[in-house]
Amino acid sequence: MTKTMSSAVTESQADIYQQARDQLSSIEDFIRFSASQFHQADLYFGHGTDNAWDEAVAIVLQMLDLPNDYPATMLGATLLDDEKAHLVSAIKERVEHRKPLAYITNKAYYCGLEFYIDERVLVPRSPIAELIQNDFYPWLEADNPRILDLCCGSGCIGMATAAYIEDAEVVVSDISEEALTVAEINNERLGLYPKVQIVQSDLFENLQGEQFDLIVSNPPYVDAEDLAEMPHEYQHEPEIGLGSGVDGLDLTRKILQQAANHLTEQGCLIVEVGNSWPALEEAFPLIEFTWLEFEHGGDGVFLLTKQQLIEAFN
Numbered sequence: 292m293t294k295t296m297s298s299a300v301t302e303s304q305a306d307i308y309q310q311a312r313d314q315l316s317s318i319e320d321f322i323r324f325s326a327s328q329f330h331q332a333d334l335y336f337g338h339g340t341d342n343a344w345d346e347a348v349a350i351v352l353q354m355l356d357l358p359n360d361y362p363a364t365m366l367g368a369t370l371l372d373d374e375k376a377h378l379v380s381a382i383k384e385r386v387e388h389r390k391p392l393a394y395i396t397n398k399a400y401y402c403g404l405e406f407y408i409d410e411r412v413l414v415p416r417s418p419i420a421e422l423i424q425n426d427f428y429p430w431l432e433a434d435n436p437r438i439l440d441l442c443c444g445s446g447c448i449g450m451a452t453a454a455y456i457e458d459a460e461v462v463v464s465d466i467s468e469e470a471l472t473v474a475e476i477n478n479e480r481l482g483l484y485p486k487v488q489i490v491q492s493d494l495f496e497n498l499q500g501e502q503f504d505l506i507v508s509n510p511p512y513v514d515a516e517d518l519a520e521m522p523h524e525y526q527h528e529p530e531i532g533l534g535s536g537v538d539g540l541d542l543t544r545k546i547l548q549q550a551a552n553h554l555t556e557q558g559c560l561i562v563e564v565g566n567s568w569p570a571l572e573e574a575f576p577l578i579e580f581t582w583l584e585f586e587h588g589g590d591g592v593f594l595l596t597k598q599q600l601i602e603a604f605n
């Protein structure tokens with residue numbers, strides 16, 4: 292009987308995984324094997340690493356519960372059969388299902404903190420991390436600032452802010468109950484409660500009467516065209532976390548209209564809109580957005596003061 296091309300490919304791939312279990316022995320063997328598999332499968336890297344080698348190092352160390360700074364002198368350490376089986380199944384998951392690494396290891400690092408991540412939330416990757424690590428200098432002047440992370444997902448932005456800014460009081464909110472379950476896990480693991488409060492809310496709906504010195508948000512902002520063309524990896528992420536109407540700005544428009552009511556006099560709003568920034572400039576030609584600059588990459592993050600918002604929307 293003649294085999295079809297696809298069944299032959301699947302069989303030979305299965306054979307390679309079996310050979311890996313039988314013939315590879317060390318951590319460095321598995322890093323090399325993963326990198327080759329990732330290259331050959333032409334995976335997309337956009338969820339924490341940007342190349343096959345870094346992703347290979349990350350998958351092997353994370354699956355073995357080893358730290359990111361695991362010493363190079365120990366890479367020759369021999370693995371147990373169970374550890375090899377565990378690694379092969381993770382590599383298969385990454386290659387065959389194109390699952391982002393964080394959904395396989397349930398870990399992602401943001402601002403140097405480890406977050407629990409699963410498919411109920413987006414994988415943390417916002418360039419806002421750099422602003423957090425600089426204490427939002429020079430934009431956040433208040434003592435004991437109240438900060439809102441709107442559309443918080445896993446809670447990464449708000450929780451990292453709470454960890455970095457000692458005297459801050461932080462509220463993180465999201466419309467998705469599932470996302471907030473993950474945020475609760477992170478709040479507990481990072482030991483941030485009661486410094487970080489979690490509120491379920493459709494934007495500001497359940498935050499009436501609340502005011503903040505800083506509102507920071509990474510809302511969904513992918514436009515319909517980009518959404519249709521995103522690599523398969525993104526299909527594992529919750530759709531509610533990515534798309535926001537034809538031009539990607541449905542949610543951002545609402546945030547702009549409502550934010551001033553929730554800012555203190557010196558308060559400001561920081562929002563990430565990524566590739567949708569030209570559409571935002573075009574939609575609001577009279578607003579002078581301050582586009583923040585990042586040393587370590589990223590763009591499409593604007594800042595507006597309360598006064599600018601009042602002038603534009605009242």
Ligand SMILES: C[S@@+](CC[C@H](N)C(=O)[O-])C[C@H]1O[C@@H](n2cnc3c(N)ncnc32)[C@H](O)[C@@H]1O
Nearest residue numbers: 415442443444465466467493494509510511532
């Ligand atoms: C791009 S994700 C960002 C998550 C997180 N801030 C991060 O940087 O990883 C956007 C989040 O907005 C939430 N969201 C979507 N619509 C919302 C709404 N109307 N009100 C509040 N949150 C909303 C989604 O559930 C998702 O968690």
